[in-house]
Amino acid sequence: MSTGHFKHDLFSQFARVAKALSNGYRLELLEFLAQGERSVDALAQVSGLTVANTSQHLQQLRQTGLVINRKAGHKVYYRLSGMDVSALLGSLREVAERHLADVDRLVDDYLKVKDSLEPIPAAQLLERVRDGLVTVLDVRPPEEYAAGHLPGAINIPLAELEKQLDALDPSQEVVAYCRGPHCVLAFDAVAKLRERGVKARRLDGGLPEWRMEGFPVESSST
Amino acid sequence: MSTGHFKHDLFSQFARVAKALSNGYRLELLEFLAQGERSVDALAQVSGLTVANTSQHLQQLRQTGLVINRKAGHKVYYRLSGMDVSALLGSLREVAERHLADVDRLVDDYLKVKDSLEPIPAAQLLERVRDGLVTVLDVRPPEEYAAGHLPGAINIPLAELEKQLDALDPSQEVVAYCRGPHCVLAFDAVAKLRERGVKARRLDGGLPEWRMEGFPVESSST
DNA sequence: CAATTATTCAAGAGATCTATTGAATTAATG
DNA sequence: CATTAATTCAATAGATCTCTTGAATAATTG
Numbered sequence: 001m002s003t004g005h006f007k008h009d010l011f012s013q014f015a016r017v018a019k020a021l022s023n024g025y026r027l028e029l030l031e032f033l034a035q036g037e038r039s040v041d042a043l044a045q046v047s048g049l050t051v052a053n054t055s056q057h058l059q060q061l062r063q064t065g066l067v068i069n070r071k072a073g074h075k076v077y078y079r080l081s082g083m084d085v086s087a088l089l090g091s092l093r094e095v096a097e098r099h100l101a102d103v104d105r106l107v108d109d110y111l112k113v114k115d116s117l118e119p120i121p122a123a124q125l126l127e128r129v130r131d132g133l134v135t136v137l138d139v140r141p142p143e144e145y146a147a148g149h150l151p152g153a154i155n156i157p158l159a160e161l162e163k164q165l166d167a168l169d170p171s172q173e174v175v176a177y178c179r180g181p182h183c184v185l186a187f188d189a190v191a192k193l194r195e196r197g198v199k200a201r202r203l204d205g206g207l208p209e210w211r212m213e214g215f216p217v218e219s220s221s222t
Numbered sequence: 223m224s225t226g227h228f229k230h231d232l233f234s235q236f237a238r239v240a241k242a243l244s245n246g247y248r249l250e251l252l253e254f255l256a257q258g259e260r261s262v263d264a265l266a267q268v269s270g271l272t273v274a275n276t277s278q279h280l281q282q283l284r285q286t287g288l289v290i291n292r293k294a295g296h297k298v299y300y301r302l303s304g305m306d307v308s309a310l311l312g313s314l315r316e317v318a319e320r321h322l323a324d325v326d327r328l329v330d331d332y333l334k335v336k337d338s339l340e341p342i343p344a345a346q347l348l349e350r351v352r353d354g355l356v357t358v359l360d361v362r363p364p365e366e367y368a369a370g371h372l373p374g375a376i377n378i379p380l381a382e383l384e385k386q387l388d389a390l391d392p393s394q395e396v397v398a399y400c401r402g403p404h405c406v407l408a409f410d411a412v413a414k415l416r417e418r419g420v421k422a423r424r425l426d427g428g429l430p431e432w433r434m435e436g437f438p439v440e441s442s443s444t
Numbered sequence: 445c446a447a448t449t450a451t452t453c454a455a456g457a458g459a460t461c462t463a464t465t466g467a468a469t470t471a472a473t474g
Numbered sequence: 475c476a477t478t479a480a481t482t483c484a485a486t487a488g489a490t491c492t493c494t495t496g497a498a499t500a501a502t503t504g
Binding site: 006007008010011012013014015016017018019020022023024026027030052064065066073081082084085088092093094095096098099100101102103146182184198 | 228229230232233234235236237238239241243244245246247248249286287288303304305306307309310313314315316317318320321322323324325352404406441
């Protein structure tokens, strides 16, 4: 009555989920999906995979329940099936960072300035926004901004930051964010702003983390 | 300067960790290791794998930093490399449970009494132990008990429960626990005790969860 | 209704994963 | 120092995964 094949069957099911996560491209797709709904070819473009290949990866994710999809016109939009998936991805990232030397090296190499740009916690940002103390800057591409962004955030993609510097109130501190803890856009933006003498910090985490903490998200209707 | 291969390389590293988790046997090994240190052949026995096979799985886990090992005599003892690994396993389980219909079915079939045996949260148990209100019962095998158990817990493996019923104070409530949320031992023990008219509940989670919440663990020296 | 667009399906080559087997290490024991 | 015990290494066959290619499906447009 107690433990026949039950345990093993159960672990095999858990393993299916892990297997779905065991490919770099699929993780990349999931991270994009953590930003919000995306069509197959948007995902193909951003990941560099062919459309057919992207579709197949997405179906693997769907079969394990990590994503769900919806048809609109002749596009199919995918999204994460729940917040717990974001949490799982975060947990995976945390373990990898803590225990894989290779990850340390990669992160050190590319984000070496990380520590010098102390991030601001989400809750603290919310307060300051309410008090009108900061300008929230979303440096992601406009499509992603449209799909969902922090309340009151203005959108200036990194490439346009120099041109649109005057859109920012120079007396206010700027808090930049992008996709998540490993998205380099916000780092670059903060570095650029500081060069120009603008007080700037980075949000601790990106939109998915913000959403996961239960804070409000705005979206523009196209 | 921003995102050359960085992102992809990083995700590939994350994927390595997920790949290590993508096999049912490895997950099973990890769950046993979540109880505490174990030798290779103890793990081989409990998982039903050959020793050579177990060793190879363990080395895969070691290469991704999920476990670490130590030599003593001519045995090698493995253990989880950190609490974050337990958290990752928990997250994986949660997602699988929530999104895979197959898991629901399995769990329903085997643990159908789950809801009727309301578990007691760890923090609450600790209070009651301090107040001397409950008897804590560890129903795992003696080796596992020796490796680490809740403070003050008495050890009666499920098979011996009927014989040793008198070791329990019938006026006190019994709280049983075993390996974790899906370990059936505690369920069975509670069911058995209730049949005998003993007030019994189950701990919410098992030893790993207890440990992860930062509560103290006792161990017997052999 | 034909042409176009977005996505999925199907099949195959090459790489990777898994379990098995037997030999090789390494430490303890008599 | 030979023997034994616990673990690891190495090689192999069979299964599974990944990418590519080209065709099939389904919704939209002219």
